[in-house]
Amino acid sequence: MLVQDLQQRQSDWQTAWQIKTSRGLVGWLIVAPTRLPDQAPMRQAWLDLIERVVQPCAIAISQIQLLQVECPHCRKLETRIRELEKINQLKSEFLANTSHEIRTPLNSMLGFVQLLHQSQSSELAAHRDYLNIILSSGQYLLALVNDILDLSKVEADRLDLQWETIHVPDLCHSLIALIAEKAHAKGLQLRISFDPSVTTFVADSLRLKQMLFNLLSNAVKFTPSGTVGLSVNLVGVFLHFTVWDTGAGMTKEQQVRLFRPYTQFPNEVVKTHEGTGLGLVVSQKLARLHGGRIEVHSELNQGSQFTLVLPLTPAVGDRQAPPEISVPKPRSSPTAIPGSRDASAPHNLTYRPTAPTTPTSTAPPSALGKPILVVEDNASNARLVLTYLAKLGYQVLWAKIRRSYGFV
Known part of the structure; x- marks a missing residue:
């Protein structure tokens, strides 16, 4: 069409043509040549040249427009690829660290079993000591494996909750009893308080215990001295289980990274404690399965406060609990299991x-x-x-x- 139009023009002119491809209109070609030569061979040469230029020009413009449309998608794809590469790197680092976490308790378990085989029957006291270490290492290893399995189940959407009626005061007292030995071995005070209106509600009992035990264990682990507490309050249609401590606290940067899978803090405080950091990630995912969440408020060297927020579901049964109970310290604080994760260990030579x-x-x-x-x-x-x-x-x-x- 363009060439035919040029063939009909005899004088100087300026005009524009639509350039179309199979994808539709791609632009306009503005042509403003001088008068075409009168000689037929020269005139035909000009027309041939223009005809050869128009089609590549249309293709080029079409490709440019296609790139303009697809570039934002490409940038999004590149961003997503970088995110996936970062997650993959974090997983690799996590697996490397986890392999150490798994080997460490296994080494001590197998080593002390060998000692038991080699020792004489008169060494019964030492045997009990060795068995305590094996038990502690085995419990830690089991908790680690459980965290890994739970995380994989949640991410694969294969974890089902078992709903049942839970008596809140009984649950909280049982959890405090579980951490009491380690807390008192460190000289920590334990406190527990309830909203008088809180008695029962519906949740997965096993998973609720898992979430709260993880929060309480972390509080004891990262609190060198002072107090660890658990409070339960009714806020609107939600139950707030708050675990607080007077421990090391965290920076804002650490709080942002707290619930990211496969992320471990590199600071010196956390390096002094064993663990993969999976517990909080699993707990947050379990809370979301319940329709809730875990909130954190902390300041460095000022302690931390973790709140498990769960929707309140009315449940039958009503047993009133005292509004506040102080957990007394035992007359003789039990000594930490020698060689266990929380046992006192020398900081110097x-x-x-x-x-x-x-x-x-x-x-x-x-x-x-x-x-x-x-x-x-x-x-x-x-x-x-x-x-x-x-x-x-x-x-x-x-x-x-x-x-x-x-x-x-």
Whole structure:
């Protein structure tokens, strides 16, 4: 059409044509040449040139417009790809850290089992000590595996809730009893309070215990001294289970990252405690399955407050609970299980006078009486190594891995 129009024009002119492709109108071509040559060969050459230029021009314009339409989608896709790559990297780091978390309790469990096989029947007291360590490591490993399985079930939408009527005061007292030993071993005070109108409601009892136990365990873990508390209040049509402490607290940046899967804090405070950080992620997902959420308010060195907000569903039965109960401290605080996750461990170099028992083999005479330095951050594994070396006739110095000493 363009070429035919040019063939009919004999004078100088300026005009515009629509350029169309199979996708529709792509633009306009404005042509303003001088007078075409009168000679037929030259005139035909100009027309051939224009005809060859128009089609590629139309294709180019069409491709430009297509890119303009698709570029925003490409940018969104690139952003999503970067997000997925970051998540994949976090998963890789998480799996690397988790493999260590799994191996550590297994090492101590298997090691102390070997000691039990090697020891004499007269060592019953030591046997109980070893069994306590095995039990503690096994419980930790089981909790870790449960968190991983629960997270995978929730993400795959394969976790079903079992609804039942729950008596709130009984539930909370049982949870406080579960953490009482570890709390009192650290010298912590425990407090619990209820809204007088709160008695029963409907939820998944097992999952509710799991969420609250995780919050309470974290509060005890990250509170070196002071108080850990649990309060239950009715706010509108929601129940608020608030776990508060006077512990280390968190920065705003840490709070933002708190519920991200596979994210672990790199700061020095958290490095002193074992764990994968999955518990809070799983708890938040369980809360959402209940139609609720977990809120956090914290300030660094000022303690933290985690609130599990769940919708209140009327339930039958009504047993009044006292508005406030103070959990008394036992007359004799139980000692933490030696070598367990929360057992007291030396922060600096600690000398242990490990007089050998009957060794299965002996150390070289030149080594007897000379201390060996064991650098190990896990209390259970350190206890295992110290026990083995003591049986060989060595004396041992134990150092936790601390940046201030340059150990890595």
